[in-house]
Amino acid sequence: MRKLIVNRLAASFGVLFLVSTLLFFMAELSPIDPVTLSLGDSATPEQEAMKRAELGLDRPALTRYAKWLGQAAGGDLGRSYLHGHDVANELMRRLPVTLALCLGAMAIALVVGLTAGIAGGLQPGSIADRVITLVVSLGLALPGFWLGLLLAMAFAVHLRWFPVIGYTPLSVDPLAWMRGLVLPCVGLSIHAFSVIARQVRGAVIEASASTYVQTMRAAGASSRTIAFRFVVKNAIVPVLSVIGLQMAVIVSASVVMEHVFALPGIGSMLLEAIVTNDMPLLQGGVLLVACFVLAINLVVDIFLGALDPRARPA
């Protein structure tokens, strides 16, 4: 198991290096000149040259790449072109919001998705299964951000159970923090929930039809033992990668949900960075999202190794 974790960690760092390289050269390829961006059109050539030197843009790309990479590894992600904020600080300030939103949505998608998928798959064709299948079909077609709007309309505007928009930090008021996150988390989880429930249902049905289930039945095991000791574990192994991908989708879709509920997280920052072409901010944000996704993949691999002996390195 330790070997697996070490292997995966090494691979993750490789991918991270690849992503950061891509991000750097993406900024290089961008037609937007950061000097014009921060000074505006009216700057004199002298001012522009000074700014260029200040930003280090007068040196060759490879030198800047090496420097950028070294600084990024040390946690220095540069400064925003537009506000001059330190990017790393900005990310740390916004991280708790996105983290809470994503983890909440993941928890909902996992718990509800697994439960629904297992319940439906163990009794295909039952009334419960039909209801679950219907909800899942709707969940797959419904845009999560529209659901967010509808939820806000029903539970925030009309019933006033939750705030319509905005975010209260945990340190200020834990209850308000939680109430502010409920609707965004639910809205963010719906698509992942639907995919997970659907995949798990199929995998449970497939596992239930396998020969080893027949062996267990012929051995006199109760259907409860067979379902929860043998079928569920076998069903989860093939859908783990899908579950991991859905967790990553939650992370990226958090951008949209932060937009709906005006949450000051990484997502709204990324959106601003794209709209304003603020490359350092964008690079830092994407790098952080990449770390998040890699962490998810690592967790998935560890789970896979724990559940499936064939996935462990010999």
Place this chain on the structure above:
Amino acid sequence: MTSSQSAAPQMTDLDATRASTWTDQLLRRPASLFCLAALALLAGTAIFAPLVAPYHPEAVDTLRRLQGPSIDHWLGTDSLGRDVLSRVIYGARVSLGAAVVSVTLAAVAGTSIGLLIGYLGGWWDSVAMRVVDALQSIPALVFAFAIIALVGKGIVPTTLAVAVIFAIAYIRIARGVMLRERQRRYVDAATAAGLPTPRIIFGEILPNMVGPLVVETAILLGSAQLIIAMLSFLGLGVDADAADWGSMLNDARIYQGVHPFLSIPSGLAITFSVLLFNVLGDDLRDILTGTQRPAAGRRAPQGAVALSAPAAADASCGVAKDEGSQTGGILDVSGLTIEFPVGNNGARVLDGVSFSLCAGETFGLVGESGSGKSQTALAILGLTPKPGMVTAGSVHFEGRNLATAGEHDLRRVRGKEIAMIFQDPMAAFSPVHTIGDQVIVPLQAHAKLSRAAARDRAADLLDRVGVPNARRRLDDYPHQFSGGMAQRAMIAMALTCEPKVLLADEPTTALDVTIQAQVLDLLHELQQEMEMAILLITHDLGVVAATCDRVGVMYSGQIVETGNMSDVFDTPRHPYTRALMEATPHSSSAFGGRLPTIDGRVPPPWNLPQGCRFHPRCRFAIKACTVAPVPLMDGSRCLRAGELLMAEV
């Protein structure tokens, strides 16, 4: 508009028949038909938007901002007083159009790349697949952000971004099919015939992937709409003023406190059109993956076959065993009939099967695959797979009728009184649980032993069946066992509760020939030790000759001949038995290889021949054989049993 139509012209004559069947099937499903009609309507609305829409989508009316539905504006107005209905109608152009364009681009580019790397193979393939794997680990939305950040906002970059993301899916499918198909014989034949490579790829191989590509296209058209709407909602996709469902939702977001209704029309429009594509894709997938399933309405009616007399000749042990043993059968199966619902009639997979198993004896059930041997064993334990049902007959075990017993009573018999072992020991164990955890299942179900005690017992048994280092190997997984060792473990599992009857379904078929003999010897030893009866199911007459006291030959769900092993072997009284024996290279060699096939196949239970079920394959068949079902008489289900005996060479 629909993907199935766009794919149709690419098909060759060879595939035209298959293609017409799946499009026909699609059109026969009400849900698919509805989706196709609704999509056609949607497409028509989009194309003829200027004729359908009551207003121009950008006609501003500042006096009537954010109004609810009215006669003038059926779906109300937006923040600039523009008619929402008209904007939803025009929005279909942008939303559907962008989705169709991006998916088409992805399909063309992705399929070509996939075909190419699949065809080139080797180094090209492995490098390309690494890149594809890396790209696929990036969530689609983040990918789209990166492309938009690089190229800029707008509908064109958005469409391109979505196309790049989805091309990956097509690459995977096309490459997979390519790798599979290029090993097929027809590709060799085409190459040998001197067909140019592009002709082979596009003319011969491409038609084979039309099915999966069509399914993927339907699903991706839905996803593309969702992603494009999401990007427009964020203000990155379509221009904010343009009529598009995503940007309309963003407008609704801003005014949700004032005019909450505004999000409903465009939200419903997205949900509905994505749902149409998803349902269509699911139906297509069902049709294309489930083609082997017998469809209703094509079967010959089955009711013509009369139920044969359940009280068969060989119902008591005394008849077939030697004079000394007078015990009644420990397990008496009589008239056992199982039907599966197919179409309007039931398909009878077992038809009046009767035999008795005496304590300590080995009864062999022989026959080709599809003759009902395994169904018989499963039915004894009440494990007939759904939707099959026992419709007649009984299974008497120690005074109880298992055929009518409830699940609770059956569970107390399974694994404790009657145990079963299966053909493929690797498939018969769960791959993600240790052997130890599985071998103790019967003990935990019946003996209420603690886990530790159960493991002790399991280790003893594994040792007894000849698994070396038994205790240590309890913690191994099935993939760490060889086939022979896994079958020994399976036997150990079956014997943990010392059952009186063991149902062995092809216990040696999946094993090497040398291992087969060892496993059969082991079964024989254990049988002596535990005094249990064995029902041995096999297609291998050599195995029967070596191990069985009595034998029943099965064909097409019926026992066609039964008797003492030596009698049946020396003087077969049914042509099928005789054919089986002639097809065995040396019926005297105990552990021979597999049987070569007899001409023809076992008829499927939903399409049985009139009269004797074997007559179409029987070289002794006469007209009388085709008229009425033949009953089992004096151990043989053949009208000419007597003549056959005399004609014996």
